[in-house]
Every structure is written in structure tokens, then in C-alpha cells.
Amino acid sequence: MPTFHVRVEKDFLVFSAGHFITFNLDSCERLHGHNYRVAAEVAGLLDANQYVIDFVWLRDAMKSLITELDHRMMLPTTHPRIRVTHDDREVLATFADRRWIFPLGDCVLLPVSNTTSELVAEYLGNKLLARIAAETQVQPIRVRIEVDECFGQTAVWETCLADGGPISQE
Secondary structure, eight states: OOOEEEEEOOTTOEEEEEEOOEETTTEEOOOEEEEEEEEEEEEEOOOTTSOSSOHHHHHHHHHHHHHTTTTEEEEESSOSSOEEEEOSSEEEEEETTEEEEEEGGGEEEESSSSOOHHHHHHHHHHHHHHHHHHHOOOOOSEEEEEEEEETTEEEEEEEEOSSSOOOOOO
8 A cells, every 4th residue: 555755844944952962971062052954754644635644734733843942952851971950940951070050941851861963853753743643633654853953964763653553642
């Protein structure tokens, strides 16, 4: 049985965010930021309307997800050496002898081990899958998220779901 896929890659599917990553768990780069571009692809069978998923729904869902990251400091919460704590006002991030303090409202705490483009793509992909399950009747076979951190440097996360059967909600 043939499958189809749709892709959204729009000029407004962009977000600007700060981050830093570690290398080999013992080296931490300087704080910096990127203007990220995001694309999403959903594959599956055609529904009664003869489409995989509504382009407008997918576009709007992706815009909503990336808006949560826009103009924020992305911090990993599951890194073995970066410690991230917060109170109702501030976020404290530490790595070895380095420490950063940010206003809580300027941060997004991501359940990832490092804020690489690959793991940001996975985070967005899992959030998209949860929204698809909660808000649509679509049973995707494959979902692919691309995060470009600067022109020509793109990380890709892709997951294949068995047969387009039910997906779990997070």
C-alpha cells in the first residue's frame, strides 16, 4: 500500500535561542545563540479527505511548539554534569567552576542531556507526536524533524512508527 508524506518548511518556522553544549562531558563551550530554522514531515496513509495530515494544522502546531523556544535560553535538565535548579524568579546553571544565572521567564528547561540541534529536533518531534495523538485522528507512519542551526548545518530526527497504529500520548 502506498504511503505519502507532507512537509512544512516556512519562513516563519524559525526561532532564536541561546544555549551551550558540552563535549566529552568535560568541556563546555561558551554561551551563544542561533537563528534556528525548523521543518517537519509527516508520512502515512491518506485519510477520507485524501491527505496525510492537514498542512495548516501541521504548520500551526509547529509554530506553536517553536514559539515556546523563541528568545529563550535553552538549558538541559538531564545532563550528568550540568546542574540546573530554579526558584520562582531565577534559574541557576552550573558546570564545573562555571555558573550562569538567568531570569526564569527567559529560560526553557528541556528534558534533554545536551542542547544540541539533534536533541532539540527530538524534543520537538516528541512534542509534535503528542499533539498529533491528542488533537487529530492521524496515525503517522513516520515523523521527521529538521533543525538547522545555521545555513547548511542541519540536524535530523526521524522516527518510524510500526504501521500507522495508535501512538502514545506523553
